[in-house]
Amino acid sequence: MTLALVNMSHSPLLQFSEASREVLDDLDGAFGAARRFAADFDPDLIVLFAPDHYNGFFYELMPQFCIGYEATGVGDYDSEAGPLDVPTEIAQRLAASVLVDGVDCAISLKMEVDHGAVQPLEILFGGITAKPVIPIFVNCVAPPFAPMRRVGAFGRAVGNFLRDLDARVLLIGSGGLSHDPPVPQIVTATEEQRKLLLNGRHPTAAARAARQQRVIDAAKAFARGEANIRDLNPKWDREFMSILSSGQLDRLDDWTAEEMAAEAGKSCHEVRTWVASHNAMKAAVGEYRSTFSYYRPIPELIAGFGVTTVLPVDAGA
Numbered sequence: 001m002t003l004a005l006v007n008m009s010h011s012p013l014l015q016f017s018e019a020s021r022e023v024l025d026d027l028d029g030a031f032g033a034a035r036r037f038a039a040d041f042d043p044d045l046i047v048l049f050a051p052d053h054y055n056g057f058f059y060e061l062m063p064q065f066c067i068g069y070e071a072t073g074v075g076d077y078d079s080e081a082g083p084l085d086v087p088t089e090i091a092q093r094l095a096a097s098v099l100v101d102g103v104d105c106a107i108s109l110k111m112e113v114d115h116g117a118v119q120p121l122e123i124l125f126g127g128i129t130a131k132p133v134i135p136i137f138v139n140c141v142a143p144p145f146a147p148m149r150r151v152g153a154f155g156r157a158v159g160n161f162l163r164d165l166d167a168r169v170l171l172i173g174s175g176g177l178s179h180d181p182p183v184p185q186i187v188t189a190t191e192e193q194r195k196l197l198l199n200g201r202h203p204t205a206a207a208r209a210a211r212q213q214r215v216i217d218a219a220k221a222f223a224r225g226e227a228n229i230r231d232l233n234p235k236w237d238r239e240f241m242s243i244l245s246s247g248q249l250d251r252l253d254d255w256t257a258e259e260m261a262a263e264a265g266k267s268c269h270e271v272r273t274w275v276a277s278h279n280a281m282k283a284a285v286g287e288y289r290s291t292f293s294y295y296r297p298i299p300e301l302i303a304g305f306g307v308t309t310v311l312p313v314d315a316g317a
C-alpha cells in the first residue's frame, strides 16, 4: 500500500459565479498544485469520501456512511454524468472489512453521486472514468449527524483495510469548510421541498434548472451582502485545518453538530469528509505531513475554500 491524500472544497457555483478573474485564477493555482500532486502520485485507485446534496441520498432512507459498489454521476450543475469506474470486488472487500472493524456502514449497488463526488475527479483527473474510484458517501447535509468520533472511527476502519491493500491509493475528501448555501432543511421545508428531501431522485430538467438558479441567485446576493446566509468563518476554517495538519485528530471527537453549524454554517458538516480521509490516512500510514495548503474565503462561491495535499511522513520529499 502507498497512500496520498487530497482534500478540496467543491462548489456547484464554480462555473456560475460572479467571482473576479483574480479570485478564479488564485483558485486555479490551488487546483493546479493538487492536480500536479495527483499526477505525480499516479494512483491506481481513488477512495473518495464525498457528501451528497439530495441528488443520490434522501430522507426516505438516509445512511450516515455508504460504500458504492457501482456508481453513476447525476450531472447536476453541468458535472459529468454517467457511470464511474468502480472496482466492485475491492469495494465489497472494503465494506466487509469496515463492518468487521465495528462500523455499521451501508452499501449501494447503484449509488448516484452529484457534483460533491464528481467535481474533484474532474478537477484532478479530467473526468469520472480516468481512474478506478470507490465512492464513499458521508452524510453531511441531512440531520441528525453521526458524532464526530464516529466519523473518525469510520475513516480509521477504511484506513485499516487500505493498509493491507497492494495498491497506490489516493484518498480524497471533498467538501467545504465554513459555508451555508441554501440547501433546504427538513425542519423548515415547504411541502414541495419536503418531497425533494424525501425522494427527489431524477428531477425534470426544468425542476433541476429552477433548483440550481435559486442557489446561483443566492450566491450573487450573498456576495453583495444581501442574502440571509450565515457568514463564512475563516477563523474556524483555519483552526480546523490546523488541527488536521497537526495530526491530533481526536481533538475533533467532541465537536457537536449543533456547535459546528452555529459557528460555520449548516453545510460545514462537509468537513466530515476531511475528517474521515485524515483518519483513514493516519490509520494506514501512521504519521503524515501536509505538503500543500490553500485557504481563501470566497463569498461569490458561498465557501470557505480549502485545498490541501498530504503524504506519509516517511514518503520521500
Ligand SMILES: O=C(O)CCC(=O)/C=C/C=C(\O)C(=O)O
Residues within 6 Å of the ligand: 010, 011, 012, 053, 116, 175, 176, 179, 181, 182, 183, 184, 211, 212, 215, 267, 270, 301, 302, 303
Ligand atoms: O439544489 C438544491 O436545492 C441544493 C443546493 C445545493 O446543491 C448546494 C450545494 C452547495 C455545495 O455543494 C457547497 O457549497 O458545498
Ligand SMILES: [Fe+2]
Residues within 6 Å of the ligand: 010, 051, 053, 116, 175, 176, 267, 270
Ligand atoms: Fe457541497
